[in-house]
Amino acid sequence: MxxxxxxxxxxxxxxxxxxxxxxxxxxxxxxxxxxxxxxxRPREAPVARQCSYKELMSCQPINFKGTEGAIGFIRWFERTKSVFSCSNCTEDCKVKFATGTLTEEALSWWNSFAQPIGIEEAYKIT
CATH class of the missing domain: 1.20.5 (Single alpha-helices involved in coiled-coils or other helix-helix interfaces)
Structure with missing residues (x-):
């Protein structure tokens, strides 16, 4: 075999x-x-740069008074996210810039929230 x-x-x-x-x-x-x-070939990701308030405003955010109800808040929130994307807004500027669109009752609420802890600490919230 x-x-x-x-x-x-x-x-x-x-x-x-x-x-x-x-x-x-x-x-x-x-x-x-x-x-x-x-x-x-994969492209390198662009380096994030800090956007300016002027750039943010050129993307036409909407103001929020605080009297628009839930639907108005959702519209403001979604538009603000879109503006952040349009202006390449970095995480560390989002709260500061978003609060710049608050008016009337919403601005009063923000001021009462930020005053006890200090504005710089308030801007650090997520």
Whole structure:
């Protein structure tokens, strides 16, 4: 009875097989990248810059008086989020800029909230 077993591979043969496979894969990847348009490569994320109040206002936020009810509050909230996105507003400016759109009763509420803890601490809330 004959067996058709393959001879055992030596460590050197295994290392060469792995090295050849890695070399082939690297060459194929390099060729693929050379033939690929640069627009498909990931782009670096832009560095966030602090927006100014003027930039924020150019995106036309709406004011909130505090008497508009739940629907008015939701509209103000959603519009404010949109304005933050439009103006690239950073997290550390959002409260400060959002409170700049408060008027009448809403502004009175904000002032009564911020006064005891200090305006800088109030701006740090999330």
């Amino acid at each position: 004959s067996t058709s077993e393959a001879p055992a591979m030596t460590q050197a043969a295994i290392r060469k097989l792995v090295a050849d496979s890695v070399t082939t894969a690297l060459e194929a990847q390099a060729a693929n990248m050379a033939n690929t348009d640069n627009t498909t």
